[in-house]
Amino acid sequence: MREFTYVRAAEVGQAVATVSADPEACYLAGGTTQLDLMKDGVLEPGRLVDITRLPLRGVRLDGDTLRVGALTTMEELAADPYVSARAPFVREALLLGASVQLRNMATIGGNLLQRTRCRYFRDPTVPDCNKRRRGTGCAAVTGAARMHAILGASEHCIASHASDLAVPLVALDAIVRVRGSAGERTIPLTDFYLLPEATPDVEHMLGQGELITAVDVPLPPEGTRSGYLKVRDRMSYEFALTSAAVTLLLDGxxxxxxxxxxxxxxTVPWRAREAEEILRGAPAGPAAFREAAERAVRDPFTMPGTAFKVELAKRTLTRALRTVAGVAS
Structure with a gap:
């Protein structure tokens, strides 16, 4: 691990100013992914700015929107009564996303910014990784690929996005609140993540020094049903092969x-808007669910190791819709 300078920020403005002024600086919160990447030599910041004591923690209800502080832990958000009552699929995603030990450390802001689990990205001895160094190629395209993406992928990068939580939050049109040296701004989570295309190393819309301060989560209308289904190789502490976050408001x-x-x-948390269009106004049944699944997984970019995900993703979504709607298979 490279040597670095450690600074503990006393207030938000100080943290933002410090990181904005130093291209080699980055923020440190729970560190559950970041420290691993530093130990592996994938990330090599020259300065860490500890933000864990900043007043960016807590959950409060404002009308029908939850304001979630960026330093709120996964466990704290999962325990929130409004999440349990109005958006249980957010709670399900949090509980399925990590062990209880990690949920008590990992923050909401950090979860949304976690890096891919692509084995080639996380191994600095692999030279071909456009996400680590643009223009070097993508080892996953020609190597073994199983945990990789089929939507939003290309020959430049097939690394999948790792966050469970981001999937239901994208479905709910969550808003990310950001503070930088130029002031504050808000970014819809559906726009926050960037497709790799020719710049896989640029993953999101944050500029140097910009800090996520909160996430606004609009709660679905009363009576809305929701569910999060995660398919993985083992039941404990594993990332998704496929997952689906679904809300349905039924009228008869x-x-x-x-x-x-x-x-x-x-390659980003994937909002399936074409599937939503198929479902709206349709009878809640297998025919609509399967058609929605077909629309959700259109034009996949597959490799020999990821081709199985096309049908698996469709079946995952179909099952999630059936479960949430209470329709027998």
Whole structure:
């Protein structure tokens, strides 16, 4: 691990000014991913600015929106009564996303910014990784790939996004609140993540020194059903092969409103808007669910190791819709 300078920030403005002025500086919160990458030599910051004591923690309800402080832990958000009552699929994603020990350390802001689990990105001895160094190639395209993306992927990068939490938050149109040297701004989470295209090393819209301060989570209308289904190789402490976050507002046997997002298959948390269009106004049943699944996984970019994910993703979404709607298979 490279030697670095450690600074503990006393207030938000100080933290932002310090990191904004130093291209080799970055923030440190829970550190559950960041420190591993530093030990592996993938990340080599010259300065760490500890933000854990900043007043950016807590959850409060403002109308029908939850304001979640960026330093709120995963466990704290999972325990929030409004999340349990109005958006249980957010709680499900949090509980399935990490062990209880990690949930008590990892922050919401850090979870949204966690780096991919691509084995080639995380191994600095592999030279071909556009996400680590642009223009070097993508070893996953020609190597063994199983945990990789099929949506939003290209020959430049097939690394999948790792966050479980981001999947239901994308479905809910969450808003990220950011503070930087130029002031504050808000970014819809659906716009926050950037497709790799020719610049896989640029993963999100944050500039140097910009700090996530909170996430606004609009709660679905009363009566909305939701669910998060995660398919993985083992039941404990494993990342998703595929996942689906679904909300349905039913009116008799018809679907009045639907929201759908996929995880484990996208280079970013994948909002399936075409699937939502199919579901709105349709009878809640297998035919609509399967058609929605077909629309959700259109034009996949597959390799021999990831081709199985096309059908698995469709079945995952179909099952999630059936479960949430209470429709027998």
């Amino acid at each position: 046997g018809l679907i009045r409103e639907a929201r759908v997002a996929l995880g484990g298959v996208g």
